[in-house]
Amino acid sequence: MPSGGAEHRSEQLSLLAGLCHENLIAPEMDDLISTLENSTFTDDPLREEAVNIRETRRLRERAVRVPKSLVEDLARVSSLSTESWKEARQNNQFTSFQPWLEKVIHLRQQYADCLIASNSRYDALIDEYEPGQNTATLTDLLVPMGESLTELLHSINSSSHKPDSSILSNTFPIDAQRDFGMHAAKTIGFRFEHGRLDVTTHPFCSGIGPGDVRITTRYQLNDFADSFMSILHEAGHGIYEQNLPKEHYGTPCGLATSYGIHESQSRLWENFVGRSLSFWTYFFPQAKAAFPEALRNVTLDVFHFSLNAVAPSLIRTDADEVTYNLHILLRFELEKQLIGGSLSAADLPEAWNEHHQQLLGLTPLDDRSGCLQDIHWSGGSFGYFPSYSLGNIYAAQFFEQAEKDLGNLDTLFSEGNFTPLKEWLTRNIHSLGQRFRADQLVERVTGSPLDYHPLVNHLHSKFSRLYHL
Amino acid sequence: MPSGGAEHRSEQLSLLAGLCHENLIAPEMDDLISTLENSTFTDDPLREEAVNIRETRRLRERAVRVPKSLVEDLARVSSLSTESWKEARQNNQFTSFQPWLEKVIHLRQQYADCLIASNSRYDALIDEYEPGQNTATLTDLLVPMGESLTELLHSINSSSHKPDSSILSNTFPIDAQRDFGMHAAKTIGFRFEHGRLDVTTHPFCSGIGPGDVRITTRYQLNDFADSFMSILHEAGHGIYEQNLPKEHYGTPCGLATSYGIHESQSRLWENFVGRSLSFWTYFFPQAKAAFPEALRNVTLDVFHFSLNAVAPSLIRTDADEVTYNLHILLRFELEKQLIGGSLSAADLPEAWNEHHQQLLGLTPLDDRSGCLQDIHWSGGSFGYFPSYSLGNIYAAQFFEQAEKDLGNLDTLFSEGNFTPLKEWLTRNIHSLGQRFRADQLVERVTGSPLDYHPLVNHLHSKFSRLYHL
Numbered sequence: 001m002p003s004g005g006a007e008h009r010s011e012q013l014s015l016l017a018g019l020c021h022e023n024l025i026a027p028e029m030d031d032l033i034s035t036l037e038n039s040t041f042t043d044d045p046l047r048e049e050a051v052n053i054r055e056t057r058r059l060r061e062r063a064v065r066v067p068k069s070l071v072e073d074l075a076r077v078s079s080l081s082t083e084s085w086k087e088a089r090q091n092n093q094f095t096s097f098q099p100w101l102e103k104v105i106h107l108r109q110q111y112a113d114c115l116i117a118s119n120s121r122y123d124a125l126i127d128e129y130e131p132g133q134n135t136a137t138l139t140d141l142l143v144p145m146g147e148s149l150t151e152l153l154h155s156i157n158s159s160s161h162k163p164d165s166s167i168l169s170n171t172f173p174i175d176a177q178r179d180f181g182m183h184a185a186k187t188i189g190f191r192f193e194h195g196r197l198d199v200t201t202h203p204f205c206s207g208i209g210p211g212d213v214r215i216t217t218r219y220q221l222n223d224f225a226d227s228f229m230s231i232l233h234e235a236g237h238g239i240y241e242q243n244l245p246k247e248h249y250g251t252p253c254g255l256a257t258s259y260g261i262h263e264s265q266s267r268l269w270e271n272f273v274g275r276s277l278s279f280w281t282y283f284f285p286q287a288k289a290a291f292p293e294a295l296r297n298v299t300l301d302v303f304h305f306s307l308n309a310v311a312p313s314l315i316r317t318d319a320d321e322v323t324y325n326l327h328i329l330l331r332f333e334l335e336k337q338l339i340g341g342s343l344s345a346a347d348l349p350e351a352w353n354e355h356h357q358q359l360l361g362l363t364p365l366d367d368r369s370g371c372l373q374d375i376h377w378s379g380g381s382f383g384y385f386p387s388y389s390l391g392n393i394y395a396a397q398f399f400e401q402a403e404k405d406l407g408n409l410d411t412l413f414s415e416g417n418f419t420p421l422k423e424w425l426t427r428n429i430h431s432l433g434q435r436f437r438a439d440q441l442v443e444r445v446t447g448s449p450l451d452y453h454p455l456v457n458h459l460h461s462k463f464s465r466l467y468h469l
Numbered sequence: 470m471p472s473g474g475a476e477h478r479s480e481q482l483s484l485l486a487g488l489c490h491e492n493l494i495a496p497e498m499d500d501l502i503s504t505l506e507n508s509t510f511t512d513d514p515l516r517e518e519a520v521n522i523r524e525t526r527r528l529r530e531r532a533v534r535v536p537k538s539l540v541e542d543l544a545r546v547s548s549l550s551t552e553s554w555k556e557a558r559q560n561n562q563f564t565s566f567q568p569w570l571e572k573v574i575h576l577r578q579q580y581a582d583c584l585i586a587s588n589s590r591y592d593a594l595i596d597e598y599e600p601g602q603n604t605a606t607l608t609d610l611l612v613p614m615g616e617s618l619t620e621l622l623h624s625i626n627s628s629s630h631k632p633d634s635s636i637l638s639n640t641f642p643i644d645a646q647r648d649f650g651m652h653a654a655k656t657i658g659f660r661f662e663h664g665r666l667d668v669t670t671h672p673f674c675s676g677i678g679p680g681d682v683r684i685t686t687r688y689q690l691n692d693f694a695d696s697f698m699s700i701l702h703e704a705g706h707g708i709y710e711q712n713l714p715k716e717h718y719g720t721p722c723g724l725a726t727s728y729g730i731h732e733s734q735s736r737l738w739e740n741f742v743g744r745s746l747s748f749w750t751y752f753f754p755q756a757k758a759a760f761p762e763a764l765r766n767v768t769l770d771v772f773h774f775s776l777n778a779v780a781p782s783l784i785r786t787d788a789d790e791v792t793y794n795l796h797i798l799l800r801f802e803l804e805k806q807l808i809g810g811s812l813s814a815a816d817l818p819e820a821w822n823e824h825h826q827q828l829l830g831l832t833p834l835d836d837r838s839g840c841l842q843d844i845h846w847s848g849g850s851f852g853y854f855p856s857y858s859l860g861n862i863y864a865a866q867f868f869e870q871a872e873k874d875l876g877n878l879d880t881l882f883s884e885g886n887f888t889p890l891k892e893w894l895t896r897n898i899h900s901l902g903q904r905f906r907a908d909q910l911v912e913r914v915t916g917s918p919l920d921y922h923p924l925v926n927h928l929h930s931k932f933s934r935l936y937h938l
Contacts, residue, residue, distance in 0.1 A: 002680065004664075007679075012678070196470075
């Protein structure tokens with residue numbers, strides 16, 4: 001969107017948010033839901049109608065607590081605040097964004113206050129992205145996992161065996177990157193007759209409707225991994241969207257379970273599949289044909305290791321599998337304080353830099369590579385970041401179970417056969433919509449509750465092999 | 470949009486069309502408009518409020534005659550029919566599209582029947598695109614103009630002085646085409662902070678809202694004119710949209726006058742400016758710098774002549790300034806018969822080919838280069854094509870008047886100064902929204918009623934010079 005369109009869009013978003021809110025909180029809606037709740041539809045709680053009734057009730061219960069004016073303000077201010085963030089980030093000037101951040105935090109606090117029954121403001125916001133989750137469970141999950149990962153990072157740092165990451169900065173012609181990326185997305189199961197791949201500054205996936213799922217990436221001539229791994233990541237989101245049950249479009253049964261489950265799908269395809277040796281056993285010869293100059297004299301093992309280089313970094317979206325969750329831990333700690341009120345927007349840059357140094361051993365050069373790097377807070381998305389780590393954790397649990405159910409996936413991948421995994425995911429996750437809450441879904445699919453050990457085990461075993469630990 | 474998204478989009482469009490229709494025909498709306506009609510707001514008919522009241526009444530009067538189900542059917546079927554047309558055009562298979570065309574014609578006939586007071590179905594449809602116009606006036610305009618242009622075409626064909634159009638098929642790197650096109654669009658007055666230029670199969674301009682106007686083009690390595698002239702054309706539309714009064718957004722005072730007036734803006738910048746010698750006096754040195762290989766040893770005069778090559782062709786959008794209106798005359802005659810009922814969809818291909826041979830001395834090779842070439846009819850836009858010729862005619866009248874008011878425009882253009890013309894157009898046309906109907910606007914701005922002679926005179930004088938007639 002050109003910058004001049006921001007004001008109009010913010011008004012439109014505010015209007016739409018208000019209209020949706022009004023429909024949801026209308027007394028007739030309460031009557032209708034009540035009638036359905038007392039019908040035979042709810043005799044079996046897993047029946048599609050019962051799921052739709054349950055989830056619509058949940059949405060309405062949240063909505064009735066929030067005044068329409070706050071819903072509209074949030075939509076309008078978030079949209080304008082994001083524009084301010086874009087400019088502030090470009091100019092590396094936190095102070096110009098600070099008043100907007102203050103407004104957004106204040107509105108989100110008010111919003112949380114409307115929702116709170118007994119727990120904290122931050123809990124109320126988390127529940128929006130990951131229904132059923134809360135600060136305590138997340139702390140118990142993310143903090144010890146962070147400790148394990150820091151340990152692993154130290155071992156990796158001490159290893160004398162290092163990848164040659166410079167390979168990925170050779171010259172990769174952009175047309176060939178696009179063609180190769182599309183080919184890979186198609187091979188893992190993203191259907192281009194029901195979707196598109198376009199170019200944006202920040203990659204994303206957007207489900208426009210059944211049969212129309214848009215994913216994006218960005219290309220740089222001297223960076224193969226950035227565009228390619230983004231394509232696999234967004235294709236993972238896209239495959240989820242493309243395989244939600246079309247007949248339930250517009251109702252909870254046709255919607256993704258949660259942000260965390262959505263992220264599990266992108267991270268599974270990006271990391272568990274796309275950074276595996278077996279994936280590249282199949283694709284590397286094709287990559288060599290697509291990029292004959294850049295990959296001349298490069299072997300499969302060297303290439304695979306370079307794609308899995310681990311190093312502390314400043315930018316979350318560039319982070320490797322090991323340090324990624326430390327970036328999330330940082331945001332989790334800070335947004336808890338911002339929403340709780342113990343950290344002011346003005347003090348954010350300093351707090352960010354301190355925590356970053358502490359967790360990753362690096363201090364950002366400036367706010368652009370520090371607290372201004374992510375779009376989320378500008379749009380009011382506090383409580384969203386933990387979904388990324390949940391996604392990684394869920395992905396590990398799902399992948400482990402898929403291997404149990406399907407046999408050795410590496411054998412399939414090295415033959416270019418991703419269909420069994422895709423179909424397993426569709427059967428166990430995509431096709432269910434919001435039938436189960438995220439924690440119930442994980443338990444149902446894997447037989448175990450939410451557990452970070454499969455992720456840590458996966459990372460330990462993978463990086464021990466690569467780094468000769 | 471990926472093909473899989475068509476069905477969902479057609480449902481969405483149908484829903485929105487129905488909702489808008491319902492609001493417009495609601496009895497409360499009648500009451501509200503009546504109250505305003507009897508208020509002091511309408512004392513001065515040119516007062517903004519009076520204009521908004523008048524135009525909203527006109528829209529409502531049309532809408533109440535049409536049942537909501539027909540509005541929804543039209544939206545749904547048009548959207549699906551366009552998908553069928555895309556496929557039929559690609560496969561060059563008219564028969565697969567024919568049943569959809571029949572459906573669309575039938576729905577448009579029903580729609581026209583709802584609106585008819587005394588005149589023909591086709592009149593009722595024309596009035597939607599160009600309020601106040603009708604078949605008789607258009608016939609009196611387009612037929613004699615067609616005769617003049619045919620005569621001019623014959624003289625041009627007999628001239629031994631011919632342009633070397635092959636220059637434009639040299640190799641023009643696409644990045645340079647985009648940069649040069651954006652530079653030209655910016656120079657004539659398209660504001661990129663309030664708009665974007667993107668790539669699509671068929672160029673278009675879409676006003677998303679104040680401050681956000683999107684134009685598109687397409688690039689081919691060996692065709693400079695196609696992308697560049699499309700950019701100027703769409704930028705002309707875009708400049709109109711960008712200069713509508715923002716404070717009236719969403720009301721008639723903030724909307725373009727008519728399709729014909731919109732087209733006058735695109736054609737004015739594309740042809741009267743963009744194909745003039747003075748425009749290229751300024752831009753050609755920059756073009757040589759942007760395309761050093763393709764334009765090596767090419768002089769300004771040779772380049773300018775090649776951009777103005779006249780030759781009968783099969784495809785409307787490729788047509789030169791002289792033959793373009795003959796393509797429109799063909800469509801005008803045929804759609805009059807299709808809507809009137811004297812020509813069936815099944816007989817369209819043959820009728821098209823016959824008329825084409827008669828008017829332009831060529832018979833299409835196939836339906837893809839014949840009756841399947843344009844998107845319009847697939848979407849139910851019957852009565853739209855005459856707006857293109859009206860646009861050319863209005864453009865000539867406006868341009869002639871602008872020269873009278875501003876002095877020699879060529880002197881300004883050759884210095885790269887397009888601001889006085891842009892500001893003249895904004896003052897006299899853009900800023901007025903729907904204050905005046907198209908025919909009133911032309912008379913008000915130029916002092917003359919709608920008249921094709923300025924266009925024919927312009928073409929005669931320009932091409933006599935170029936072709937040494």
